[in-house]
Amino acid sequence: RTLRIGLIPGDGIGKEVIPAGRRILEALPASLGLKFEFVNLSAGFETFEQTGTALPDKTVAILKLECDGALFGAVSSPTHPVKGYSSPIVALRKKLDLYANVRPVKTVLGAAKPIDMVIVRENTEDLYVKEERTYDTPEGKVAEAIKRISQRASSRIATIAGEIALRRQKIRAAGNPSIHKGPLVTITHKSNVLSQTDGLFRTTAREALADPRFSSVAVEEQIVDSMVYKLFRQPEAYDVIVAPNLYGDILSDGAAALVGSLGLVPSANVGEGLAIGEPCHGSAPDIMGQGIANPIATLRSAALMLEFLNEEEAAARIYAAVDANLSEGKLLSPDLGGTAKTEEVVADILGRL
Ligand code: NAI
Numbered sequence: 488r489t490l491r492i493g494l495i496p497g498d499g500i501g502k503e504v505i506p507a508g509r510r511i512l513e514a515l516p517a518s519l520g521l522k523f524e525f526v527n528l529s530a531g532f533e534t535f536e537q538t539g540t541a542l543p544d545k546t547v548a549i550l551k552l553e554c555d556g557a558l559f560g561a562v563s564s565p566t567h568p569v570k571g572y573s574s575p576i577v578a579l580r581k582k583l584d585l586y587a588n589v590r591p592v593k594t595v596l597g598a599a600k601p602i603d604m605v606i607v608r609e610n611t612e613d614l615y616v617k618e619e620r621t622y623d624t625p626e627g628k629v630a631e632a633i634k635r636i637s638q639r640a641s642s643r644i645a646t647i648a649g650e651i652a653l654r655r656q657k658i659r660a661a662g663n664p665s666i667h668k669g670p671l672v673t674i675t676h677k678s679n680v681l682s683q684t685d686g687l688f689r690t691t692a693r694e695a696l697a698d699p700r701f702s703s704v705a706v707e708e709q710i711v712d713s714m715v716y717k718l719f720r721q722p723e724a725y726d727v728i729v730a731p732n733l734y735g736d737i738l739s740d741g742a743a744a745l746v747g748s749l750g751l752v753p754s755a756n757v758g759e760g761l762a763i764g765e766p767c768h769g770s771a772p773d774i775m776g777q778g779i780a781n782p783i784a785t786l787r788s789a790a791l792m793l794e795f796l797n798e799e800e801a802a803a804r805i806y807a808a809v810d811a812n813l814s815e816g817k818l819l820s821p822d823l824g825g826t827a828k829t830e831e832v833v834a835d836i837l838g839r840l
């Protein structure tokens with residue numbers, strides 16, 4: 488099978504870590520029968536400065552028409568508002584209908600407090616439809632925003648959460664050690680207050696997960712505020728968490744803090760027929776150009792992308808090579824307390840692959 492993969496380094500350390508993502512895909516053993524074709528694509532602030540747009544139409548068209556998957560690095564946002572500039576990753580998610588943002592948060596084996604969860608965030612609606620308005624009243628200005636929740640989006644995000652729970656169970660059943668026994672999906676909401684919007688999310692997610700396909704998946708619910716409390720006290724309790732856009736955004740950054748460096752945490756933006764792997768970190772201007780960015784978030788994002796292209800075996804190889812590097816702990820980048828350069832970490836992990 489030949490997979491066509493778009494490479495979008497973006498800005499800052501995106502340019503230093505995306506090449507590592509390409510190299511790990513190329514280094515997968517031939518016995519897996521996978522071949523890759525890469526297409527270099529541009530997006531980001533530098534692209535904006537050069538061309539007047541942060542997301543060229545060509546990038547969108549090639550991803551849509553030609554690519555099976557892609558790796559997206561990071562983009563810098565100007566600190567002051569710049570006319571005409573808006574975040575290309577947000578636009579990409581919208582234009583390509585990448586409706587699920589998937590973020591696994593996992594410690595390496597043997598960690599004192601093991602964590603192994605995936606946060607599945609709805610990516611297309613909720614407050615992020617950005618329908619806001621401000622108006623004057625005798626008491627001063629009032630601003631309001633629409634929180635839109637649809638049955639369609641809630642159903643498909645719960646369905647993919649159920650599928651991820653089943654896939655994780657399959658991987659455990661294949662003999663991979665885990666802290667979890669059975670598959671579990673936790674539906675997150677605040678329907679005690681927002682009975683219509685979050686209420687619709689909750690009941691729709693429940694219905695989707697009641698499908699006989701998911702009969703082995705346990706389903707529970709948790710109100711988002713108590714979820715934060717439990718996430719920090721007892722993170723090992725969670726397997727797959729599904730949440731509307733805003734709660735998912737906040738929970739997934741919070742959960743990333745549980746495992747140390749941002750340089751470790753991958754994500755994927757998933758739609759029909761396309762998956763884009765993306766490290767969770769930004770362009771890290773404070774360390775760019777020094778060759779010390781941690782490539783692991785990107786390597787794991789490449790593996791996560793492969794999972795959604797149904798190449799689970801290839802993904803498992805990458806995860807295992809990364810975990811071996813981390814558990815040995817000899818060649819670590821500075822964000823993890825080591826002194827290794829990006830290049831040395833990549834070489835070590837490729838060697839283990
Ligand atoms: P950041 O994630 O770029 O950096 C936060 C801190 O983590 C920095 O100290 C950085 O050196 C460190 N760090 C991040 N990734 C690392 C890696 N792979 N290896 C080692 N250390 C790493 O977030 P920050 O500083 O808030 O934002 C910088 C720029 O990135 C801004 O312009 C921001 O808008 C943009 N950004 C873009 C994102 C994206 O493209 N999805 C996400 C977050 C921020």
Ligand code: MG
Pocket residue numbers: 736737740
């Ligand atoms: Mg975020």
